[in-house]
Amino acid sequence: MKNIDILVAGAGIGGLTTALCLAAKGFRVTVVEQSDRITEIGAGIQISPNGNRVLHDLGLKRELEAVAFLPLQSERRDWKTGEVLAGGPLGETVIERYGFPYYHIHRADLIRVLGEAVARSPLIELQTGVRAEGFTQDADGVRLALQGNRMLEAGTLIGADGIRSVVRDGLFEAEAPTFTGNIAWRSLIPAERLPPGMVRPAATAWWGPGRHFVHYYVRGGQFVNCVAVVEKDGWEIESWTERGDLAELRADFAGWHDDIGTLIATMDPDACFKWALFDRPPMPRWGKGRVTLLGDACHPTLPFMAQGAVMAIEDAAVVAGCLSGIAEPARAFAHYEALRRERTAAIQSGSRRNARLFHMHGAAAEDRNREAAAQHRQTLEWLYTYDALTAHQAPTTEGSRQ
Numbered sequence: 001m002k003n004i005d006i007l008v009a010g011a012g013i014g015g016l017t018t019a020l021c022l023a024a025k026g027f028r029v030t031v032v033e034q035s036d037r038i039t040e041i042g043a044g045i046q047i048s049p050n051g052n053r054v055l056h057d058l059g060l061k062r063e064l065e066a067v068a069f070l071p072l073q074s075e076r077r078d079w080k081t082g083e084v085l086a087g088g089p090l091g092e093t094v095i096e097r098y099g100f101p102y103y104h105i106h107r108a109d110l111i112r113v114l115g116e117a118v119a120r121s122p123l124i125e126l127q128t129g130v131r132a133e134g135f136t137q138d139a140d141g142v143r144l145a146l147q148g149n150r151m152l153e154a155g156t157l158i159g160a161d162g163i164r165s166v167v168r169d170g171l172f173e174a175e176a177p178t179f180t181g182n183i184a185w186r187s188l189i190p191a192e193r194l195p196p197g198m199v200r201p202a203a204t205a206w207w208g209p210g211r212h213f214v215h216y217y218v219r220g221g222q223f224v225n226c227v228a229v230v231e232k233d234g235w236e237i238e239s240w241t242e243r244g245d246l247a248e249l250r251a252d253f254a255g256w257h258d259d260i261g262t263l264i265a266t267m268d269p270d271a272c273f274k275w276a277l278f279d280r281p282p283m284p285r286w287g288k289g290r291v292t293l294l295g296d297a298c299h300p301t302l303p304f305m306a307q308g309a310v311m312a313i314e315d316a317a318v319v320a321g322c323l324s325g326i327a328e329p330a331r332a333f334a335h336y337e338a339l340r341r342e343r344t345a346a347i348q349s350g351s352r353r354n355a356r357l358f359h360m361h362g363a364a365a366e367d368r369n370r371e372a373a374a375q376h377r378q379t380l381e382w383l384y385t386y387d388a389l390t391a392h393q394a395p396t397t398e399g400s401r402q
Contacts, residue, residue, distance in 0.1 A: 014295030014312030015160035016114035021320035044225030051310035068103035079208025165297035209361035244274035282345035304354035321392030
């Protein structure tokens with residue numbers, strides 16, 4: 001299999017990481033991306049030890065440390081009083097326990113690090129400004145149709161092309177993602193504009209009735225990344241570049257702790273964005289034959305466990321391991337799916353559950369607060385101890401499915 005070219009559709013975090021993991025196994029990879037250049041809008045994301053295990057194995061530790069922020073702890077706070085309801089140490093404690101750090105990083109910085117690594121690899125070809133329109137496959141390979149009557153041929157195809165995946169629609173009956181009833185706001189605030197010490201070096205989430213607010217440092221502490229989620233109907237625009245009205249955000253969090261009011265008051269009105277949150281239910285199957293899916297294309301995940309990007313990074317390592325260890329593509333992809341579906345489905349359902357958990361009020365919120373610390377510790381163990389680099393070695397009952 002090592003001399004068979006692999007096509008990857010999509011050059012986001014999942015697609016670029018997949019190309020790097022495959023190249024590390026000796027595969028020749030072509031990545032196609034509809035955007036003219038590899039850039040990434042958006043704001044901060046959190047990469048936990050289970051994801052950094054893969055990124056460090058790719059030799060990216062030094063580049064990541066240069067652009068990331070290492071939080072010292074995680075916190076869950078009460079929306080009104082600021083009381084810490086749950087949390088725990090990060091920083092060196094996480095490295096000692098799990099072997100790898102917890103990073104806060106701007107999406108654009110991570111994409112740049114991955115893109116530069118792709119450019120250095122002689123086994124990876126990146127084609128930008130190339131829109132995939134469909135594919136066909138047979139016993140000999142896959143043909144990916146591109147805009148402008150172009151065609152690419154390869155041994156296999158991996159669709160890492162997001163929640164509205166063209167590859168997914170070619171594999172299965174088209175199904176529109178579902179609006180979750182939540183909208184999200186995001187903004188980056190220069191740290192120098194905020195009162196000294198107001199934002200601690202932590203991953204902080206404020207829980208409140210019908211909404212929550214998350215903030216943490218990115219770019220080595222130069223900026224504070226803010227994400228606010230509100231239960232709201234009647235607005236279902238999914239674009240990450242849609243500007244929001246800061247007055248609406250201020251009204252959504254009226255009466256919250258003074259720290260939240262200060263953060264909102266410091267935001268740039270011209271750089272405050274909102275988007276509707278969509279997802280899909282877990283898929284019973286991710287691929288057919290020589291074609292499979294990865295990341296948001298098969299398990300789009302709400303941002304309430306900070307694991308969406310990390311699941312795509314894990315996928316990348318597992319699919320590369322499976323293709324390296326199993327010569328027949330259909331069997332390799334079946335093994336990959338069997339290894340990954342249960343974990344990613346649990347992350348999807350856990351993220352939906354957290355959407356309800358974070359937004360509780362009254363007696364239900366009081367019960368949640370009493371149990372939050374113990375549940376938080378159990379979740380971290382399950383998440384962070386996963387080793388995507390060796391997962392492909394595990395047996396499954398589905399590895400021989402064609």
